Amino acid sequence: MTAPAITQAMIDAYDEYTHLTLDRRGFMEKLTRLAGSGAAAAAIAPLLAANPAAAEIVPADDARLKGEDITWPGSGPGSTGDMMGYLVRPADTSGKLATVIVIHENRGLNAHIRDVARRVALEGFVALAPDYLSPLGGTPADEDKAREMIGQLDPAQTVANGVATVNFLKADKLGTGKVGAMGFCWGGGAVNDLAAASPDLAAGVAYYGRQADAAKVPGIQAALLLHYAGQDERINAGIEAYKAALEAAGKDFTIYVYDGAQHAFNNDSSAARYDKEAADLAWGRTIAFFKDKLG
Template identity: 55%
Template structure:
């Protein structure tokens, strides 16, 4: 289902999200913000949101492309449109979306975030800006600066693809900064798989790695968001 428009005065002004909820919800539930790849809110990310709902979470998946007309229904066109996005304003939009998601009346005031590729970078950025973010799970996303690592309060679960040297190069310094700051984190590298291995609509999909990474993700959200 589509959510009402979310106000984002520091970003593009407003954005919309896809919201998935369990069909038989009992009581207030944890909320997970889902941040897409550099394609916008495509059917794959909507499916990720529904998977979270099946695991008894409320999932909120904003569309960074909404200010530019929204996901255009074609992956190539989406990539071209994404290049026109103002990254600073888009980042502010997702901070606004996180606040709105955490404040949902059906939620239990616990918020987690999961993101993929570009969205993994957004999730890591949110972790440095939102001290009340309980859990953050970036899949093969660029790391924030090591200077910002000490600002993270969320429990981190970082997923890397084995064949992803561009992203993986920043891992050691970032993890050293996290350790120095006492941040709770786990990082897993899945050998022999490509950047984007969780996306089951592309040839890069690896079922074994994706299944294991998702099991670990749900376990962290259950551990941190249901207390």
């Protein structure tokens, strides 16, 4: 069976739905017009979305790893004041390791991000994937509900919860005290904000994330690695101003733009937007960066 043709306009409509003002009904109506029929739109929509069934690359029970769900003190307030998340580390390591925070997209802590945390752990790090929806009770199974909840988070508390997570890992007995963070989409923006707020963050990697407020750039102490998709006008509009602010403040940063790649190009559970070549290149650069800055 021939795969349906997916155009840039369809991808842009999905981005408008998942990040801006278009609701599910409006998205499907727009996709139907673009695809030419309701049947074609119904076939294309799952290819644009993330597929939970494709989220697990490294099995949760992989014998090379030890993973567990944990809690730690957050910034409060909230249902308990605690943060929840998924901690995973190599199983055969007796010494201490550098730690990496893995920050989710605007769908919350889902199976894909847990899998990314396992991939990071296999590279020789302790990885912690926080659930930033912890103040609201945690990530729900419904992705639309998760996106709605992300919009309800208090921005200042969200940043404070990130700082609390850095502090927790800096003092954790499994770690060396060197803490990095990586994030995707919403999580990429969270990495930039965290770098501006936490002097103890040593390294940050933001994948196609919103840039930090230029006024807060002087507070960044972490080295930054910033990955952007070539076909991502919404996020890329802020690159030049961020670059200028980082340069003016004398910060350690590197920017890569992956020509032709779409927003969310690293997410291999999204058939239409995943770009293996860009994802592999960015991943290799990310791991080398963490080994250099956290080593």
